[in-house]
Amino acid sequence: MDQNLRLLFDRALxxxxxxxxxxLAGRAMATGTGLxxxxxxxxxxxxxGLAAIVALxxxxxxxxxxxxxxxxxxxxGFGMLLNPACESPVRYTATDVSIFxxxxxxxxxxSAMSHVLHADPAVRTLAYESRxxxxxxxxxxxxxxxxxxxxxxxxxxxxxxxxxxxxxxxYANLAARVERxxxxxxxxxxxxxxxxSVRPAG
Amino acid sequence: MAAAQxxxxxxxxxxxxxxxxxxxxxxRRRERIARQAEFxxxxxxxxxxxxxxxxxMCRDWHLTQDLTQITFAKMxxxxxxxxxxxxxxxxxxxxxxxxxFDQKRRRSDSELVLAELxxxxxxxxxxxxxxxxxxxxxxxxxxxxxxxxxxxxxWEDQSVEAVASTLGVSVSVVKTQNARALSRLRALxxxxxxxx
Numbered sequence: 001m002d003q004n005l006r007l008l009f010d011r012a013l014x015x016x017x018x019x020x021x022x023x024l025a026g027r028a029m030a031t032g033t034g035l036x037x038x039x040x041x042x043x044x045x046x047x048x049g050l051a052a053i054v055a056l057x058x059x060x061x062x063x064x065x066x067x068x069x070x071x072x073x074x075x076x077g078f079g080m081l082l083n084p085a086c087e088s089p090v091r092y093t094a095t096d097v098s099i100f101x102x103x104x105x106x107x108x109x110x111s112a113m114s115h116v117l118h119a120d121p122a123v124r125t126l127a128y129e130s131r132x133x134x135x136x137x138x139x140x141x142x143x144x145x146x147x148x149x150x151x152x153x154x155x156x157x158x159x160x161x162x163x164x165x166x167x168x169x170x171y172a173n174l175a176a177r178v179e180r181x182x183x184x185x186x187x188x189x190x191x192x193x194x195x196x197s198v199r200p201a202g
Numbered sequence: 203m204a205a206a207q208x209x210x211x212x213x214x215x216x217x218x219x220x221x222x223x224x225x226x227x228x229x230r231r232r233e234r235i236a237r238q239a240e241f242x243x244x245x246x247x248x249x250x251x252x253x254x255x256x257x258x259m260c261r262d263w264h265l266t267q268d269l270t271q272i273t274f275a276k277m278x279x280x281x282x283x284x285x286x287x288x289x290x291x292x293x294x295x296x297x298x299x300x301x302x303f304d305q306k307r308r309r310s311d312s313e314l315v316l317a318e319l320x321x322x323x324x325x326x327x328x329x330x331x332x333x334x335x336x337x338x339x340x341x342x343x344x345x346x347x348x349x350x351x352x353x354x355x356x357w358e359d360q361s362v363e364a365v366a367s368t369l370g371v372s373v374s375v376v377k378t379q380n381a382r383a384l385s386r387l388r389a390l391x392x393x394x395x396x397x398x
Contacts, residue, residue, distance in 0.1 A: 005352070005356040005357070006356060006357065006359075008333060008334040008337045009258060009337075009353075009356070009357045011332075011333075011334035012258065012334040012335070012337065012338050013254050013257060013258070016253070016254065016257070016263070017263055019253065019267075021251070024245055024249055024270070024271065025241060025242040025245035025246070025274065026239075027271060028245060028271060028274030028275045028278050029238060029241065029275075029278050030279070031271070031275035031278075032274070032275040032277070032278025032279040033278070033279070034278065035275060035276065035278075035279035036278075036279040036280075049281065080236055080239045080240055080243065084243060084247065090379070091289070130237075138239075141239075141240065141243070142239055142243075145239070145242055151235045152232075152235055152239075156228075156232050156235075189280075201275075
């Protein structure tokens, strides 16, 4: 029965026309922004709230308790540097790990980190991705959206180490060893299908 | 090594504060761009599936386009909150179905309702009507929520639990309504349906 239904639905969809031309996401963003504004009412109120959040943020970042916060989800800026075929962030089922570096990392810190990672038993393969490489990938991913490409410069994208784990289940151990190294901004575990890696293709 | 560590000691608190403010505003700008990029990627990935589900629900490609557009716009309006939810696909299904229900409610006064297919077997769609066409016609005679249950269960391959949470009804409602809807479809489509 289910089989039949699926088959018939498939057939019913066979005459699907080419999607209407134009930028679906762009239009949705324009309309969506309008919806959001309407919902929020006064933009000024929002701005005041934002200022408050920024002020709080300064206090939070300035205090050294930051490290004790629970692991956050993948921030958007890093999310787009992950292969969408992989599931991120994951901990227990991670096959790949991305370590994003802070913008002010020194050469010395970077090479120290590279040494530590090379020697780590949980690491099967290790690749370094520079800002320029990240930017090249970003351009490739969003080649259909020139305004997005134009808006991002290499200096705005983080450099990273991309790791294939020797075995699944080693993410937590590795993350614990790495997170205190100077220059580490964010560690993200990803579960990638066999034969793929967390670096976006292209 | 000791010398390197000394060099990293941050400057006065004031310096650190100014740098942070600059960094935060740059970060905010970067995040907005990233958010748009992320959303664009989501739309590209989700649009084909969403479009087909919408079509099965309304059987009109123009309306499908509108419903898809509404769904994505609503999601973008809340993107800041929802982009970190684990299951954006499930969320998009819920938004789409709500858009379908809204649209149905708004049009129900003026809508030209397809005549209910009579259950008598001699009125069964004849052989010249292709079975998939007949199926969509039969589907259209079901209550809109039952249509959603059938499409989510048997086209999107969603579990009973997932359908229940998408439509905001209990698991037992999904089960009973699904069974009822299928038997009605079977009655409308007759032997052909079973044979295919």
